[in-house]
Amino acid sequence: xxxxxxxxxxxxxxxxxxxxxxxxxxxxxxxxxxxxxxxxxxxxxxxxxxxxxxxxxxxxxxxxxxxxxxxxxxxxxxxxxxxxxxxxxxxxxxxxxxxxxxxxxxxxxxxxxxxxxxxxxxxxxxxxxxxxxxx
Numbered sequence: 001x002x003x004x005x006x007x008x009x010x011x012x013x014x015x016x017x018x019x020x021x022x023x024x025x026x027x028x029x030x031x032x033x034x035x036x037x038x039x040x041x042x043x044x045x046x047x048x049x050x051x052x053x054x055x056x057x058x059x060x061x062x063x064x065x066x067x068x069x070x071x072x073x074x075x076x077x078x079x080x081x082x083x084x085x086x087x088x089x090x091x092x093x094x095x096x097x098x099x100x101x102x103x104x105x106x107x108x109x110x111x112x113x114x115x116x117x118x119x120x121x122x123x124x125x126x127x128x129x130x131x132x133x134x135x
Contacts (some may be wrong), residue, residue, distance in 0.1 A: 036102065037095045046090045054083040 035042045061067065061075045088096055 028052065037098055043090055050083050050086045054079055
């Protein structure tokens, strides 16, 4: 049990350092989320920790080559569910509802962005190279 606490503290420390290193890019998005949800500074710090923990765990799952596609998908779902439950504990009812709406909007925009594109996992298809017809 003590080793789990130590590992958790190390992960949180690493996440804090990573968040600090993100600088302006992560800051603008975080400011927008804080404003739209009406988060206090304390809530914002908790939300950042939850998001960074989720991101770290998902990266580890993606990099684990020993997992099958189904196992990877199941673990990702579990991580998202855990993060969502953690968010529910940080946000009040109104904020959580708005958070869910923001997630759905983001999901909808991502789906629209990948329609009609060729290639795996929504990656943009490369433009065909036009051959020169010099004669």
